[in-house]
Amino acid sequence: MRIWSVEGNHQRLDGGAMFGNCPPALWQQWLPPDEFNQVRIANRSLVVDDLNGHTVLFETGSGAFLDPGLRNRFGIEADHNLLPDSLSAAGFSLPDIDVVVLSHLHFDHAGGLLTDWQDGLEPELLFPNASYIVAAEHWERACRPHPRDRASFIPRLQTLLDTGHRLELIDSDRSVTLGNDVQFRFSDGHTPGLMLSIIGGDGGLAYCSDLIPGRPWVHLPVTMGFDRYPEQLIDEKKVFLDEMMQRKIHLVFCHDADCAQATPIRDDRGRYRVTDECPTIVALEL
Numbered sequence: 001m002r003i004w005s006v007e008g009n010h011q012r013l014d015g016g017a018m019f020g021n022c023p024p025a026l027w028q029q030w031l032p033p034d035e036f037n038q039v040r041i042a043n044r045s046l047v048v049d050d051l052n053g054h055t056v057l058f059e060t061g062s063g064a065f066l067d068p069g070l071r072n073r074f075g076i077e078a079d080h081n082l083l084p085d086s087l088s089a090a091g092f093s094l095p096d097i098d099v100v101v102l103s104h105l106h107f108d109h110a111g112g113l114l115t116d117w118q119d120g121l122e123p124e125l126l127f128p129n130a131s132y133i134v135a136a137e138h139w140e141r142a143c144r145p146h147p148r149d150r151a152s153f154i155p156r157l158q159t160l161l162d163t164g165h166r167l168e169l170i171d172s173d174r175s176v177t178l179g180n181d182v183q184f185r186f187s188d189g190h191t192p193g194l195m196l197s198i199i200g201g202d203g204g205l206a207y208c209s210d211l212i213p214g215r216p217w218v219h220l221p222v223t224m225g226f227d228r229y230p231e232q233l234i235d236e237k238k239v240f241l242d243e244m245m246q247r248k249i250h251l252v253f254c255h256d257a258d259c260a261q262a263t264p265i266r267d268d269r270g271r272y273r274v275t276d277e278c279p280t281i282v283a284l285e286l
Ligand SMILES: [Zn+2]
Pocket: 104, 106, 190, 191, 210
């Protein structure tokens, strides 16, 4: 298989919300904010060819399905979905994608599945030949959201995806569609049933999603204000990082604007950090 990172629409979000209870004096060193205290974050996906016979997209970013007012509120920079152009630059068209794996269904991870906002029209799905893989536990949450994260979901999306034969719900570490080429891990600290994908086994890549959205969050105590159970997330992150280090698996970050991939290590004080940072992933053979 070969792997590319592809960029969706960047966002500008409040730095305090991105770093939870972390003191500003610390996070502002790691990710300097603009004059509005906002930080620029990526919405990065992976596209993989020849994965158990499929062309697979992991995650879709935010897209541009929101109306201009909400797009502005959530700091989404471009007024159209950049994902199709990024896929095209990597050599893929929308019909090429036959599987989309979604770590969870918050709009900044799944909104790129949808057509751009047009006044008076409902959004439709973008990928004509795709089937979809979502964790079963998360699907339940998306269909019955809690008031705390209801605004993060796209109600129409669940209706569009729920066509039966094109939706595979996952409750184990493998999917029927992707076989042994992808192993799943689960975390509940950010949202119930967040699904992490390990692509290519030992020495491969792990799509860390919102468990570890970028390099600063590799440090165990750093969590996002959006996480529902930060202490649980920290415990899950430690288990995940220990497994990745033991199996020499590299981390892929969805929200780090300057780093797509890095290798986890522990420093001489035992703190988790990364090395071998790469801004993009281009036709990586696994
Ligand atoms: Zn999320």
